[in-house]
Amino acid sequence: MTNPSPAIETNIRALGLLSGGLDSTLAARLLMEQGIEVACVNFHTGFCIQSHTGAIRNPKVGASPPRHDALHAAKTLGVKLHMVDISSDYVRIVTNPKHGYGKNLNPCLDCKIFMVAKAWEMAQKLGYHFIFSGEVLGQRPMSQRRDTFPVIDREAGVKGWLLRPLTALRMPETEPERRGWVDRNRLEGFSGRGRKPQMALAKKFALKDYPSPAGGCCFLTDENYTRKLRDLWAYRDNRDYSMDDILLLKAGRHIRPRPHFKLMIGRDQAENQFLSGFRKGRVVIQTVNLAGPLTLMEGDTSSPEDRLLACRIAARYSKGKDMDKVQLKVEHAGVSEIVEVSPLPAHELPDHWHV
């Protein structure tokens, strides 16, 4: 570190929102350069992509195990990371966002306000002087705009105390700058969706191992995922969800042959294993003496006709899809039976059943 600022003398402490992406990592690093004691917080909403997808599907040969980007960014920075589970509180953000959704079911502005407010609450409790984020003006269409930054600051109750080091030169001065804790001249004025200035800064700080910016971090911005969530809400007549619900939307092939029930069918061994952890309260269908998926049937599963249809669909995705008959084990509420069904032919499974 060079040219220590007054922050070192007064031991100024800042708490940053760290996603583990390049921007939030650079924001932390810029402040550390000024001698500010930095710690970070990462919020678990239940919808984080990076933390789940790699763990559900079969790993690709030679691929590294999945990792939690914020943890590894904190390790690279050498700072403490507070990991906070906000998934319960987050339900109301997802189901009823004051500022609405983005392109899919992403309540980005409400989400940011919620996280900033939480971070500020923690900062005050833990004795940090201010909070910071890696936001860049104009980078995200919903939450990182000139007109939304003041909304975030106002509604999170943090006006003047949230510093955005990467875009600070394009923003009004914040309290940490006014008080001389942070040297504004050593902050940046990045804007827009381009990544070149960030990558140049990363090179300057010798940061190499950061996630791809194209990655997106939230399932709620994913079209396929949100289609499944909309389906769940539509057929339940309400917008509530449990952690099991949102986890199950991430795995398997989802098929809704009737409004009152849905099937979740594993696409590989790892997904079968994953789905197997959600047997409780659902009908479980598995092939006998034949390779095939684990299928979960959810909803009103009481009708024998519906169960038969579910079994025929499950058989269709097994190695016996071209056989006349396939044996399946059907389990529900501690009772199991063996049934024999003819796999459903492809032409009897219309596209619109796929969620």
Add this chain to the structure above:
Amino acid sequence: MFEFDLRVDACGLLCPMPILKTDQAMASLSGGGKVQLLATDPGIERDLPAWCEINGHTLIALVKKGRTWTAIVEKGL
């Protein structure tokens, strides 16, 4: 095998829940206390060592058997 004070069974939970549950368990221990963590999310292989390092805990063991990882973490002083 290693002795421990608390066991966290995070089998079936996805990252970062195994770490969050370990963190919660650690809160009730004094420095030097040990937690045994059971997990099935492969992310634990990279995440647990990183988490221990930045929080000053010691990862005494991390062993995979079948689909399950067993770890012993000693709380930092």
